[in-house]
Amino acid sequence: MAVITDLSGSVAVVTGGTRGVGAGITRALLEAGAEVVTCARRAPDEPAEAAGRTARFLPVDLREPAAVTDLFDRVRADHGRLDLLVNNAGGTPFRMLRDGGARQQARVVELNLLAPLTTSLAAYEVMRHQSGGGTIIMIGSVSGTRPSPGSAAYGAAKAGLDNLARSMAVEWAPKVRVNTLVLGMVRTELSPLHYGDEDGIAAVGRTVPLGRLAEPADVGDACVFLASDRAAYISGASLPVHGGGERPAFLDAATVNHTPSEGNTP
Template identity: 40%
Template sequence: MGATYAADAFAGQAVLVTGGAQGIGLAIVSAFARLGAEVTIADVQLPQAQAAAQALRDEGLSVQALACDLAEPGQIAEGVTAVGERHQRLDVVIHNAAYFPLTPFAAIDAALLQRTLSVNLMAPFFLAQAALPWMRRRGGGCLLVTSSVTGPRVAYPGLAHYAASKAGVNGFIRAAALELAAEKIRVNGVEPGMIRTPAMANLGDAQVNQAIAASVPLGRLGEPEDIAAAMVFLASPAAAYITGQTLVVDGGALLPETNAPS
């Protein structure tokens, strides 16, 4: 990514990434930190987040970690305030944390649905609200959300709760972008397709994953770095006139018609 952006493209900027301890989130943290940002990981798995942050600090990067259960509005507010006060600014907030235990539709109970909606859909609202004072202070900012193709565009068995939350996320992105545009706060999202992460293990064994990869027009599963690159673009000056949008990053998986001849 250094060949695309200057090494100091985000120098001095404070970036908060939820769910940044592993997978896509960790790739996002690493990408922004390598471009000069001062990054904070907010994650419910604090020991894992601290280990990830330390590994990046050992490379000379500026990364911190804090504990945050994204289902708890109070913890969200405290986390955002802590980051803002530490850096006296907050430039980019990225909600990447997600909750999606594979569960048959008939087995989804109220508690599971509530936590799914709290982490995936409600958390972006509370993150944005908590970040507003800091972004207003600097005259603008960038809010980004990891959405999904599941829900807004396709369905997957066992993920009805997740699909509903991500469809809602896309609605949030558009509505928040409209209301915050006058304050120069941009709101966008990325819709990952099948990405090679620890969560992929929930969807099947290696043979299943190979079959999924073979069905993608570009011939492979996505990597966490593919999503991180999209996030960096949307937070960069190159996307200064883009707001209220979601960018599909799926290797072309949604392009073929199901019944099209091969």
């Protein structure tokens, strides 16, 4: 990977880069040679490490615009530049719309859409003044492209995030490239809460065409590619990282087990 996607000398910020998918992204960037700054509200028990190198952690509440501006001012002052922002921080509890008030749903949108907007604006102010510009990567979700019962506000926010990235890619070109990774199911330390024990996780993985859930490293490798010179002409794109997506439910519900003739497929 280092041969074709060497990020040595570059500086990256990964929001929520201390655990789960974010930690996988951080480790992949470290392996590719980047200096990595992670940020979250709370410090991790252990800093992310890879290839004998350690990510730096800075605390910040991404929903506070002034704090976000201060964060990127500090990164520029300490590291001299900013080459990559990965907007990874986000998430939601499982909550049907009828069970959550408007304020609770609004906070989900705030974290998953407004916070990346705030962070991107602050990063752009650094990138646009430096030679080489920079790259911004949004971590999206298949929830933004299909119905998401139990996480409707999250899905709506992720749909908006993808559209936001496309608009940024037009407005900020050619100085800054902006792309989105559209993630499917990823195996993290929280997977047992959603899918149960190892047998449950394996069963869910078998519903994916590639036969398994993604690993955080899979997402990290995609980020390294989009941040590298190998992706220099890619901007405004949405790259699915979902193992082939989801098998259509009607195929399992059908009682006739054969390939439909041309023209009869829904």
